[in-house]
Amino acid sequence: MEQKAKKEKVPRQPMPEQEPKVRAKNFQEVPLGYPPDIAMREASRCLQCKNPTCRTGCPVEIDIPAFINRIKEGDFKGAIAKIKEKNALPAVCGRVCPQEVQCENNCILGKKGEPVAIGRLERFSADWERAQGEVSIPEKEAPTGKRIAVVGSGPSGLTVAGDLILKGHDVTIFEAFQIPGGVLVYGIPEFRLPKAIVAAEVEYMKKLGVKFQCDMVVGATVSIDELFEQGYDAVYIGVGAGLPAFMRIPGENLIGVYSANEYLTRSNLMKAYLFPKYDTPIIRGKNVVVFGAGNVAMDSARTALRLGAERVRIIYRRSREEMPARIEELHHAEQEGVELLLLAAPLNFIGDGDGRLKGVRCQRMELGEPDESGRRRPEPIKGSEFETECDTAVIAIGAGANPLLTKKTPDIQLNRRGYIIAEPETGKTTKKGVWAGGDIVTGQATVILAMGAGRMVANSIHNYLTLGW
Amino acid sequence: MYKILKKQELVPNIHLVKFLAPAIAKKAQPGQFVIITVDEKGERIPLTIADWDKTEGSITVVFMEVGTTTQRFALLNTGDSIDSLVGPLGIPAHIEKVGTVVCVGGCYGIAAIMPIARAMKEAGNKVISIIEARSKYLLFWEDELKSVSDQLIVTTGDGSYAPQGWIPDQLTQIFEGEEKVDLIFAIGCTFMMKLASETSKPFDIKTIVHLNSIMVDGTGMCGCCRVLVGGETKFACVDGPEFDGHQVDWDVLLSRQSGYQDLEIQSLQNWESRNWRRTK
Numbered sequence: 062m063e064q065k066a067k068k069e070k071v072p073r074q075p076m077p078e079q080e081p082k083v084r085a086k087n088f089q090e091v092p093l094g095y096p097p098d099i100a101m102r103e104a105s106r107c108l109q110c111k112n113p114t115c116r117t118g119c120p121v122e123i124d125i126p127a128f129i130n131r132i133k134e135g136d137f138k139g140a141i142a143k144i145k146e147k148n149a150l151p152a153v154c155g156r157v158c159p160q161e162v163q164c165e166n167n168c169i170l171g172k173k174g175e176p177v178a179i180g181r182l183e184r185f186s187a188d189w190e191r192a193q194g195e196v197s198i199p200e201k202e203a204p205t206g207k208r209i210a211v212v213g214s215g216p217s218g219l220t221v222a223g224d225l226i227l228k229g230h231d232v233t234i235f236e237a238f239q240i241p242g243g244v245l246v247y248g249i250p251e252f253r254l255p256k257a258i259v260a261a262e263v264e265y266m267k268k269l270g271v272k273f274q275c276d277m278v279v280g281a282t283v284s285i286d287e288l289f290e291q292g293y294d295a296v297y298i299g300v301g302a303g304l305p306a307f308m309r310i311p312g313e314n315l316i317g318v319y320s321a322n323e324y325l326t327r328s329n330l331m332k333a334y335l336f337p338k339y340d341t342p343i344i345r346g347k348n349v350v351v352f353g354a355g356n357v358a359m360d361s362a363r364t365a366l367r368l369g370a371e372r373v374r375i376i377y378r379r380s381r382e383e384m385p386a387r388i389e390e391l392h393h394a395e396q397e398g399v400e401l402l403l404l405a406a407p408l409n410f411i412g413d414g415d416g417r418l419k420g421v422r423c424q425r426m427e428l429g430e431p432d433e434s435g436r437r438r439p440e441p442i443k444g445s446e447f448e449t450e451c452d453t454a455v456i457a458i459g460a461g462a463n464p465l466l467t468k469k470t471p472d473i474q475l476n477r478r479g480y481i482i483a484e485p486e487t488g489k490t491t492k493k494g495v496w497a498g499g500d501i502v503t504g505q506a507t508v509i510l511a512m513g514a515g516r517m518v519a520n521s522i523h524n525y526l527t528l529g530w
Numbered sequence: 531m532y533k534i535l536k537k538q539e540l541v542p543n544i545h546l547v548k549f550l551a552p553a554i555a556k557k558a559q560p561g562q563f564v565i566i567t568v569d570e571k572g573e574r575i576p577l578t579i580a581d582w583d584k585t586e587g588s589i590t591v592v593f594m595e596v597g598t599t600t601q602r603f604a605l606l607n608t609g610d611s612i613d614s615l616v617g618p619l620g621i622p623a624h625i626e627k628v629g630t631v632v633c634v635g636g637c638y639g640i641a642a643i644m645p646i647a648r649a650m651k652e653a654g655n656k657v658i659s660i661i662e663a664r665s666k667y668l669l670f671w672e673d674e675l676k677s678v679s680d681q682l683i684v685t686t687g688d689g690s691y692a693p694q695g696w697i698p699d700q701l702t703q704i705f706e707g708e709e710k711v712d713l714i715f716a717i718g719c720t721f722m723m724k725l726a727s728e729t730s731k732p733f734d735i736k737t738i739v740h741l742n743s744i745m746v747d748g749t750g751m752c753g754c755c756r757v758l759v760g761g762e763t764k765f766a767c768v769d770g771p772e773f774d775g776h777q778v779d780w781d782v783l784l785s786r787q788s789g790y791q792d793l794e795i796q797s798l799q800n801w802e803s804r805n806w807r808r809t810k
Contacts, residue, residue: 239614323752342793416785
């Protein structure tokens, strides 16, 4: 027989995960990661294309075939080094990037079968390095003497800092909370992104020389102009969207109604899931409804289950096809027992007479013509109102632009929705020496898109510091 | 870490803490607050800045022990540190010359009203301050308030320090007297601010209250502190903490403040059962 025919086709390797019934009751990470042999087997599936299209699908352009090839050869150290040339947060991205619409969506193997599990391999490389306890530090360029202030320590801020520190600049990150990480810490739950991993990535940044100043609300503790007075040469604003959207329906101020930001911040940043070991409380609802259908809604619903809810429903005004959440997140949520109540929208919350939530009145919707987002517009069906019981409601319908910083910096122009106007190719704002990127420019998006913006801005800042505005 | 320069129990359960915090001291204005985290396990709690010293680089807060975090906070002493201190947050009090101003403080609010009384006095207003305590032994900062007021009225609920009565009684007396009052500031427990607003409403005297709803981040990110003012939902942390007391929906505020009462008691019991030996 020919050698080719003997070679068995390796299928996409599944990643071991906690059983749905078990994991729905704990906050430990759901997918357990590849062991080395499985990672090498998965890596062997990569065709090592001459013109790798996966790379163009990556907002930070990781040399994907190269790092996968090293895994295949067992050179895990080389693999992580390759990734880190382009991505300072591989353990995070390997977990929370929507690879299915980015790199993996472009994989040639995916045309006929299943794409290479690029995200899982990225995660494997980062986890392997962390487990070794020896994190490699890339070489830095000679000090330039230029100082950069990065406002916000979320994914885009960390990327800007990580890139510019390697170019020899002096970088300080300002964070409003007591712990760095931004949305990676307060927003994404432990079971999806363990906080120890974020802490390790932050430690890595510190080893690179990035300085962190927590408890600093730029716009309150210090203004952007004062940062320039303090000697910073450039400022990057990556503060996130940061304004919770409410539905403006009656009863929204009842006890038990949360914005997703509050619900998740209590549970994640303040560790309310460990109450009373930690002081911050959270209402452990038995019957929880979540409004919205993005990743934040999935995170909220799955958090509610882990906090002991007997029933968790996601109520969404459109249908399954329009849900913006990653397929994997929706899949995980449903496996764990989260129910979907589709084509329904809330009209008002119902109180128990004592200020506490006891139910919600909704109406059925049907899909009409496509709206400006291209998705079919949900329209109410007359006479379809119904009531359903719940003791906790989480509103996860998106976020707006927090005005705290921008109100204090009038020379930065905003669009009519309050987001910062930044040049698409550079991230430059209308204020000299100030850049912006991530959700405060685009509106609520993903971790990797924010990191892509960070990468672009870092290049632009570097050009400015070496060549001028 | 933020160092405690001075710690003092002013009266039972009410403590003064002075922190080294130069960046906040430089920016602080009357009516603003900070959010502190005592340690890794502590809640984020908002506290009005009662005083600050730009030269020393310090800020002072006065707080009451109510829950687990504030109990643990009260156990700290001069020389100790806390994990996190952020501010100054919130919109500063609007200071201008309006004529005669009544500054009302009860409980921790006796300290919180100080910077506003001082600033209003410096702006050229006639300042009448009223401070209230349940009993004489709970009164503090009488001399401090006196030094920034044209007139100071002290009232105790049990009459242990004359005259007997509460803030609304004193307000009514002023309103019915000769003095024309142009503006009232009230800081203290929600119930007192509610009563003060209800007392001034029939006299149509603008009453500014400082709302102390439950907060998490304090920067407008979570919406936990939302209050209903003039029929609109506002965030106390960034739209306030100053609001028109006549427009505030006090029932919604009182209800939302009680949202975690059972859990707070559970937390306190849990903490006390393990730490009953520790003393201040």
